[in-house]
Amino acid sequence: MSTRGWFRHTALALGLAFLYIPILSMMVFSFNNSRMVTVWDSVNSPTLRWYVRLFENEQLLGAAWISLQIAAMTATGAVILGTLAGLVLTRFGPFRGRALLSAMTTAPLVMPEIIMGIAMLLLFVSLEQLIGWPTGRGMLTIVIAHITFTMAYVTVVIQSRLAGFDDALEEAARDLGARPVTVFFRITLPLIAPALVSGWLLAFTLSWDDVVISQFVAGPGSSTLPMEIFSRVRRGVSPDINALATIMVLIVATGVVASTVWMKRQERKRLLEEQMARSDAG
Amino acid sequence: MTQKTVDRAQEYVRIEAVTKRFGDFVAVDGISLSIFKGEIFCLLGGSGCGKTTLLRMLAGFESPTSGRILIDGQDMAGIPPHERPVNMMFQSYALFPHMTVESNVAFGLEQEGLAKTEISRRVAEMLDIVKMGEYGRRKPHQLSGGQRQRVALARALVKRPKLLLLDEPLGALDRKLREHTQFELINLQEQLGVTFVVVTHDQEEAMTLASRIGVMNKGQIVQVGTPTDIYEFPNSRFVADFIGSVNLFEGQLVEDEPGHVRIRCAELDSTVFVDHGISAAPDAKVAVAIRPEKIELSREAPSGDENRAHGVVKEIAYMGDMSVYLVRLDSGRVVRVTIPNSERHADQRVVWEEPVYLSWEPSSPVVLTV
Amino acid sequence: MFGKRLVIGVPWFWLLLFFAIPFLIVFKISFSWMQPIQPGYAPLFSWVEETQRFVATLNLSNYEVLFRDPLYLNTFLYSIKVAAISTVLCLLVGYPMAYAIARCKPSTRNLMLMLIILPFWTSFLLRVYAWIGLLKTNGVINNTLIALGIIDQPLTLLYTDFAVYVGIVYSYLPFMILPLYANLEKHDLTLLEAAADLGASPTKTFFRVTLPLSMPGVVAGCLLVFIPAVGEFVIPSLLGRTDQLMIGTVLSAQFFGARNWPVASAVAIALLLALLIPILLFQRYQRRELEAAKR
Numbered sequence: 039m040s041t042r043g044w045f046r047h048t049a050l051a052l053g054l055a056f057l058y059i060p061i062l063s064m065m066v067f068s069f070n071n072s073r074m075v076t077v078w079d080s081v082n083s084p085t086l087r088w089y090v091r092l093f094e095n096e097q098l099l100g101a102a103w104i105s106l107q108i109a110a111m112t113a114t115g116a117v118i119l120g121t122l123a124g125l126v127l128t129r130f131g132p133f134r135g136r137a138l139l140s141a142m143t144t145a146p147l148v149m150p151e152i153i154m155g156i157a158m159l160l161l162f163v164s165l166e167q168l169i170g171w172p173t174g175r176g177m178l179t180i181v182i183a184h185i186t187f188t189m190a191y192v193t194v195v196i197q198s199r200l201a202g203f204d205d206a207l208e209e210a211a212r213d214l215g216a217r218p219v220t221v222f223f224r225i226t227l228p229l230i231a232p233a234l235v236s237g238w239l240l241a242f243t244l245s246w247d248d249v250v251i252s253q254f255v256a257g258p259g260s261s262t263l264p265m266e267i268f269s270r271v272r273r274g275v276s277p278d279i280n281a282l283a284t285i286m287v288l289i290v291a292t293g294v295v296a297s298t299v300w301m302k303r304q305e306r307k308r309l310l311e312e313q314m315a316r317s318d319a320g
Numbered sequence: 321m322t323q324k325t326v327d328r329a330q331e332y333v334r335i336e337a338v339t340k341r342f343g344d345f346v347a348v349d350g351i352s353l354s355i356f357k358g359e360i361f362c363l364l365g366g367s368g369c370g371k372t373t374l375l376r377m378l379a380g381f382e383s384p385t386s387g388r389i390l391i392d393g394q395d396m397a398g399i400p401p402h403e404r405p406v407n408m409m410f411q412s413y414a415l416f417p418h419m420t421v422e423s424n425v426a427f428g429l430e431q432e433g434l435a436k437t438e439i440s441r442r443v444a445e446m447l448d449i450v451k452m453g454e455y456g457r458r459k460p461h462q463l464s465g466g467q468r469q470r471v472a473l474a475r476a477l478v479k480r481p482k483l484l485l486l487d488e489p490l491g492a493l494d495r496k497l498r499e500h501t502q503f504e505l506i507n508l509q510e511q512l513g514v515t516f517v518v519v520t521h522d523q524e525e526a527m528t529l530a531s532r533i534g535v536m537n538k539g540q541i542v543q544v545g546t547p548t549d550i551y552e553f554p555n556s557r558f559v560a561d562f563i564g565s566v567n568l569f570e571g572q573l574v575e576d577e578p579g580h581v582r583i584r585c586a587e588l589d590s591t592v593f594v595d596h597g598i599s600a601a602p603d604a605k606v607a608v609a610i611r612p613e614k615i616e617l618s619r620e621a622p623s624g625d626e627n628r629a630h631g632v633v634k635e636i637a638y639m640g641d642m643s644v645y646l647v648r649l650d651s652g653r654v655v656r657v658t659i660p661n662s663e664r665h666a667d668q669r670v671v672w673e674e675p676v677y678l679s680w681e682p683s684s685p686v687v688l689t690v
Numbered sequence: 691m692f693g694k695r696l697v698i699g700v701p702w703f704w705l706l707l708f709f710a711i712p713f714l715i716v717f718k719i720s721f722s723w724m725q726p727i728q729p730g731y732a733p734l735f736s737w738v739e740e741t742q743r744f745v746a747t748l749n750l751s752n753y754e755v756l757f758r759d760p761l762y763l764n765t766f767l768y769s770i771k772v773a774a775i776s777t778v779l780c781l782l783v784g785y786p787m788a789y790a791i792a793r794c795k796p797s798t799r800n801l802m803l804m805l806i807i808l809p810f811w812t813s814f815l816l817r818v819y820a821w822i823g824l825l826k827t828n829g830v831i832n833n834t835l836i837a838l839g840i841i842d843q844p845l846t847l848l849y850t851d852f853a854v855y856v857g858i859v860y861s862y863l864p865f866m867i868l869p870l871y872a873n874l875e876k877h878d879l880t881l882l883e884a885a886a887d888l889g890a891s892p893t894k895t896f897f898r899v900t901l902p903l904s905m906p907g908v909v910a911g912c913l914l915v916f917i918p919a920v921g922e923f924v925i926p927s928l929l930g931r932t933d934q935l936m937i938g939t940v941l942s943a944q945f946f947g948a949r950n951w952p953v954a955s956a957v958a959i960a961l962l963l964a965l966l967i968p969i970l971l972f973q974r975y976q977r978r979e980l981e982a983a984k985r
Contacts, residue, residue: 050790139705144977148918149918151921153716189704194976210410210416212400214475228418246813253942
């Protein structure tokens with residue numbers, strides 16, 4: 039058993055090293071003075087010059103702002119549509135078109151992005167020819183495309199949350215005289231709130247990160263941050279991208295760590311209260 | 321067993337030829353039933369017998385495929401759950417985990433649009449009735465199982481329904497707490513005068529709670545009656561076997577008089593004499609059901625040559641308040657006999673492998689034709 | 691009743707319009723002729739004045755090209771090979787990790803899961819980019835190996851098949867680990883004790899009990915890696931060979947470079963057909979998981 043324990047710990051340690059070394063190396067070299075990204079200039083480093091240059095780069099900052107807006111709109115839209123789809127699939131029983139809806143919400147999870155990108159672009163082109171909308175391509179088309187592929191993820195998150203709690207809660211509310219709309223807002227929504235938050239964050243991240251689909255459906259002047267990074271990176275490594283990566287990693291890490299700590303504290307509190315309830319059961 | 325006087329004239333719920341199908345599966349198969357005002361009616365049956373589906377149709381979560389349900393004379397067809405004068409206590413209690421005990425209980429009253437002061441007065445009053453007054457600010461996960469059950473009850477009763485549906489109300493409680501809670505439930509029901517319809521798979525629970533029991537099997541009600549009726553006068557092999565334990569002997573009617581019958585059973589070495597008449601075709605195949613506690617065990621041969629059998633004790637199980645004897649008759653059939661342990665020292669009791677006689681009173685056997 | 695229809699209708703029509711119909715359009719365009727002017731493809735049906743009739747001009751040559759031009763078949767097979775090898779590597783790396791996490795103390799477990807997911811929340815593009823810095827001729831790996839005296843000439847690591855495998859394994863590892871973990875975590879550990887009690891060695895127990903029980907997780911993880919990897923476009927264009935393209939790169943080049951939308955559509959349809967069975971398998975898995983969660 040102890041040899042297996044040793045094997046498990048080694049596997050985990052090596053795996054985590056594999057996951058983190060590239061990121062850490064990128065972060066370290068963001069403070070490197072040399073233009074030769076991977077050769078450490080020990081005389082003049084560490085330096086913040088790439089960070090300064092990054093914040094002077096209006097093109098990148100502009101793209102970041104566009105990406106932020108797109109991601110926020112996408113996440114909001116995807117949460118609304120994904121919640122409806124999740125609710126319909128777990129709570130509404132059989133209806134005509136259910137199988138199609140279920141297939142359409144799981145397919146985007148594994149669909150290669152490039153196929154979705156082409157399909158979305160051709161749709162927008164055809165629509166514009168047919169009904170004159172959407173005129174040209176830009177933020178609107180990116181948001182529509184992003185909502186479509188991210189809502190699948192939100193649907194899965196919502197579905198598993200809804201499947202995890204008792205249908206009887208909603209029935210009890212109806213039994214106590216609440217109309218369906220009241221049931222949704224007073225019972226269902228508060229109960230799936232954590233899933234709404236994680237669904238929103240997931241959709242935000244997926245949208246913020248997407249380059250392939252955006253490339254197809256973006257128009258002039260609507261380059262997203264990943265598109266900008268992609269075109270720079272294709273030309274080779276550049277130190278200010280390291281700086282950008284470091285900033286993004288730090289923001290995400292802070293957020294994830296903070297939320298994990300918070301959730302853990304909530305859980306501990308809950309466990310404690312449950313224990314107390316058992317001990318003073320009368 | 322509680323015996324209550326129920327005003328039979330006042331029918332409150334009327335179920336008329338109700339059938340419910342899910343695809344090809346018939347969950348409820350043409351049930352007709354009346355439930356009276358102020359009674360505790362138990363639907364008793366094994367899992368999948370359709371009892372919960374019937375309850376859910378009363379609450380309005382399912383609608384009958386055919387047939388009608390009338391509550392207080394009003395046809396319930398097309399009336400959604402939130403508009404029915406009925407409340408339900410769920411098997412899982414279904415307490416809203418994000419609300420305090422008070423808000424859980426207040427939820428139903430808020431839907432009626434009552435004034436805030438009125439709501440808090442009635443909530444406090446109801447929590448006092450179920451002895452949960454001190455726990456109003458707690459969340460459901462901070463309560464024990466028994467406390468949750470009371471909150472669920474309070475939440476359903478605070479709306480002052482005329483009819484309360486209870487789905488396995490004691491199922492989630494441990495044995496000791498169960499017995500205590502059963503009597504509390506009965507007291508509460510008498511105090512508030514609400515009609516209860518209880519679904520349970522537990523015959524003991526049904527026996528203690530119910531004024532009447534409806535035994536269900538395969539989507540149909542096979543017998544309706546008081547607990548005594550159901551136990552002492554089961555109308556079918558299914559009911560006799562389902563409620564309590566019973567020794568069933570297949571036999572043939574040999575003498576059929578208005579005041580008595582005689583039945584010959586291949587597994588018994590004497591005829592069975594029953595001191596009441598039955599309605600069956602001459603020479604009909606019937607079954608004789610005798611409860612284990614109605615059989616006497618003796619070393620000496622009993623007088624008379626009817627209602628007796630001879631065998632050997634094969635097993636004795638000591639249960640504390642009573643002992644169960646398994647006796648193998650000369651025919652090879654094993655019969656179950658229970659004897660109360662009324663004395664602490666019983667040197668006179670029969671032992672393993674001892675030959676014994678079994679006998680019973682002519683009033684004990686029940687003759688079953690179906 | 692109206693409210694219920696509305697709730698069903700909104701997501702249903704959204705997905706129909708923006709997900710299902712686009713595929714039909716791609717399918718339609720894959721049978722069109724290329725057209726140098728906007729929109730880049732000729733209509734399938736046209737009104738012919740002289741005969742007063744609708745004429746359908748079906749063009750099968752887009753598909754014919756796929757079979758005749760060895761470039762397409764070649765890239766197709768290469769893409770499937772790369773995706774398959776990467777999937778196997780991903781499984782070999784991910785399974786021990788998922789197993790180790792599932793057997794951790796519950797408190798450590800959540801921390802470990804967070805560590806696995808954390809990189810996933812940071813930019814995919816930047817994580818692939820990080821490997822350029824590591825794998826370059828004068829990159830971190832070569833510099834370190836030379837400094838340690840293990841090699842004296844830098845190895846060619848970047849722009850190779852190896853680099854693509856590493857990039858795919860790195861980017862898709864969480865997709866392999868999470869379904870595997872979800873499965874392994876549910877295992878009843880008394881099964882292992884029972885197997886040991888019946889005389890099986892730990893290794894035998896693993897291969898006879900744990901591995902067979904974890905097959906649904908293995909299949910799900912592999913599908914989640916394999917299907918998107920076949921159509922991968924970013925990783926091969928940043929890390930991969932320049933003399934051997936993957937289908938995603940060819941598709942993108944046909945679309946943006948040659949602006950041959952009909953052929954690009956035909957390639958997309960062919961790719962979709964090739965992936966249809968894995969996609970359907972995945973859908974079945976997903977449905978079962980949700981049903982299991984309901985119980």
